[in-house]
Amino acid sequence: MKTIENPENDDPAVVRANDVCRSYQVGDMMVPVLKNVNLVVKKGEFVAIMGPSGSGKSTLMNLIGCLDRPTCGSVSLMGTDVSTISDDELARLRGLEIGFVFQSFNLVPRLTALENVELPTYANSRPGVDTRKRAKELLELVGLEDRINYRPTELSGGQSQRVAVARSLINDPSLILADEPTGNLDSKTGKEIMDLFTELNKKGRTVIMITHDPNLAKVYADRVINLKDGYIEDRIDVTN
Ligand SMILES: Nc1ncnc2c1ncn2[C@@H]1O[C@H](COP(=O)(O)OP(=O)(O)OP(=O)(O)O)[C@@H](O)[C@H]1O
Ligand SMILES: [Mg+2]
Numbered sequence: 001m002k003t004i005e006n007p008e009n010d011d012p013a014v015v016r017a018n019d020v021c022r023s024y025q026v027g028d029m030m031v032p033v034l035k036n037v038n039l040v041v042k043k044g045e046f047v048a049i050m051g052p053s054g055s056g057k058s059t060l061m062n063l064i065g066c067l068d069r070p071t072c073g074s075v076s077l078m079g080t081d082v083s084t085i086s087d088d089e090l091a092r093l094r095g096l097e098i099g100f101v102f103q104s105f106n107l108v109p110r111l112t113a114l115e116n117v118e119l120p121t122y123a124n125s126r127p128g129v130d131t132r133k134r135a136k137e138l139l140e141l142v143g144l145e146d147r148i149n150y151r152p153t154e155l156s157g158g159q160s161q162r163v164a165v166a167r168s169l170i171n172d173p174s175l176i177l178a179d180e181p182t183g184n185l186d187s188k189t190g191k192e193i194m195d196l197f198t199e200l201n202k203k204g205r206t207v208i209m210i211t212h213d214p215n216l217a218k219v220y221a222d223r224v225i226n227l228k229d230g231y232i233e234d235r236i237d238v239t240n
């Protein structure tokens with residue numbers, strides 16, 4: 001098996017979704033949400049995923065981020081079919097290599113902003129990193145240095161979103177999956193977050209971002225993928 005640390009792992013694709021389907025059981029019926037989605041994202045790409053509400057964007061993101069399993073088809077990350085590795089290996093891959101910004105933030109209510117940002121490092125961290133210092137720096141980067149000891153209920157929606165962005169970067173992931181990362185932000189703060197992702201992308205990180213904002217997709221992404229009713233409708237390459 002090829003693993004992420006394996007030098008033989010020469011797949012230039014960070015993400016491969018091969019004929020991925022996801023259906024949900026609702027009552028007696030299986031309702032298809034994603035229908036044979038094929039997607040390849042190469043290392044260093046900045047990809048935007050767009051599509052109407054309910055078209056399956058978050059479902060696809062959850063599959064790419066290995067938070068969910070496809071009903072059919074397979075997902076490979078960095079050349080490894082994730083269904084072939086153990087739960088421990090998968091947890092490590094997710095914890096170190098993927099930074100996830102959830103649409104609904106998923107902050108832990110009883111933890112402070114600082115502890116929320118640090119949280120992923122309790123399970124997995126990179127050796128030699130002062131995680132508390134890094135968490136503080138990231139909160140500073142998203143403009144929340146004066147809120148580090150606030151709990152999520154004491155933060156606004158936009159502030160919670162910025163904590164979620166800071167948390168996604170704590171382990172310096174190679175792949176950033178962001179579900180509407182600027183949906184609750186004013187345009188200035190939104191631009192700052194997008195500039196941060198752009199900077200990380202220039203340093204070689206791969207970014208996949210869901211957005212409803214066509215301008216954001218156009219300005220920041222190399223490629224826009226449109227989902228409609230669980231299909232990839234078309235691909236618009238905005239760089240060529
Ligand atoms: N656990 C579930 N059980 C049943 N149906 C579900 C479940 N999760 C999602 N769905 C359905 O899957 C479809 C796609 O949901 P998804 O959250 O992926 O949409 P989305 O494109 O991210 O929408 P939005 O832009 O509103 O965030 C929706 O119709 C939703 O009702
Ligand atoms: Mg969604």
